Amino acid sequence: MRFSEIESHLHKFRAGIAGAGGLGSNCAVALARSGIGSLVIADFDVIEPANLNRQYYFTDQTGRLKTDALKENIARINPSVKVITHNIKLDEKNIPDVFAGCDVIVEAFDRNDMKEMLIETILSEMPGIPVVIGSGLAGFGNNETIRSRKIDDTLYVCGDESTTAGDDLPPMAPRVGIVANMQANTVIDILMNKK
Amino acid sequence: MKILLNNREEEFEGETMSVTRMLELKKFSFRMRIIKLNGTLIPKEKYDTVIISNGDNVQMLYLMSGG
Numbered sequence: 354m355r356f357s358e359i360e361s362h363l364h365k366f367r368a369g370i371a372g373a374g375g376l377g378s379n380c381a382v383a384l385a386r387s388g389i390g391s392l393v394i395a396d397f398d399v400i401e402p403a404n405l406n407r408q409y410y411f412t413d414q415t416g417r418l419k420t421d422a423l424k425e426n427i428a429r430i431n432p433s434v435k436v437i438t439h440n441i442k443l444d445e446k447n448i449p450d451v452f453a454g455c456d457v458i459v460e461a462f463d464r465n466d467m468k469e470m471l472i473e474t475i476l477s478e479m480p481g482i483p484v485v486i487g488s489g490l491a492g493f494g495n496n497e498t499i500r501s502r503k504i505d506d507t508l509y510v511c512g513d514e515s516t517t518a519g520d521d522l523p524p525m526a527p528r529v530g531i532v533a534n535m536q537a538n539t540v541i542d543i544l545m546n547k548k
Numbered sequence: 549m550k551i552l553l554n555n556r557e558e559e560f561e562g563e564t565m566s567v568t569r570m571l572e573l574k575k576f577s578f579r580m581r582i583i584k585l586n587g588t589l590i591p592k593e594k595y596d597t598v599i600i601s602n603g604d605n606v607q608m609l610y611l612m613s614g615g
Contacts, residue, residue: 374615377615463613463614463615465611465613468580468613472611473591476589477589488609488610488612490612491612491614504584504609505607508607508609510609513612514609514610515610515612517613517614529615
């Protein structure tokens with residue numbers, strides 16, 4: 354299949370991005386470059402200098418809302434992507450509204466209690482919508498431990514499923530980028546198999 | 549009883565067990581996780597009461613911080 358055909362197929366779909374940090378910003382950019390039709394991006398945070406070791410932002414964007422900056426960056430890469438932003442903290446109540454109409458949702462939070470909340474909410478309130486999770490990406494090296502697996506048609510996980518990010522095991526661009534791009538790759542696979 | 553645990557066949561004693569019992573037997577102590585039984589999400593409040601039987605398909609994944 355030619356890229357033009359892939360791009361025009363992907364253009365029919367909408368993906369949700371829950372969190373615009375390391376996973377979300379890099380995954381959104383990969384999907385935008387691939388020709389996704391629209392992205393719904395939700396985050397409440399502002400860009401800090403410490404984010405620039407892995408997140409798809411620039412030094413002159415520090416202090417700005419991640420949703421605004423990411424929308425701007427995506428427009429510079431592929432202006433045909435429609436980007437809908439929600440500058441809010443996601444919770445059990447607003448998730449179904451924020452991501453209504455999405456064909457697939459990318460879990461891109463930092464904290465694992467937020468990951469759990471999002472997954473439980475989508476599986477129970479939005480049945481049938483696939484969720485692509487990022488779990489385990491801290492540190493550097495160990496390429497071979499990062500994997501992707503399908504639990505079932507609505508649940509996919511990318512990452513090593515074992516490392517926890519912390520002061521002595523920081524999240525860094527390479528491994529975060531690998532997992533974010535695996536998530537984007539999974540989203541593309543799901544959408545290419547959808548009519 | 550035989551069950552499918554993360555796509556691998558595993559054998560346990562007895563005819564049934566709760567989700568909590570399976571976690572004890574497998575020494576799965578990390579608490580941030582998602583468990584699906586035959587495709588249905590099991591909320592953690594129900595780990596004591598939901599029963600796993602012969603032939604069931606159990607899927608579990610760990611949620612690690614970092615993103």
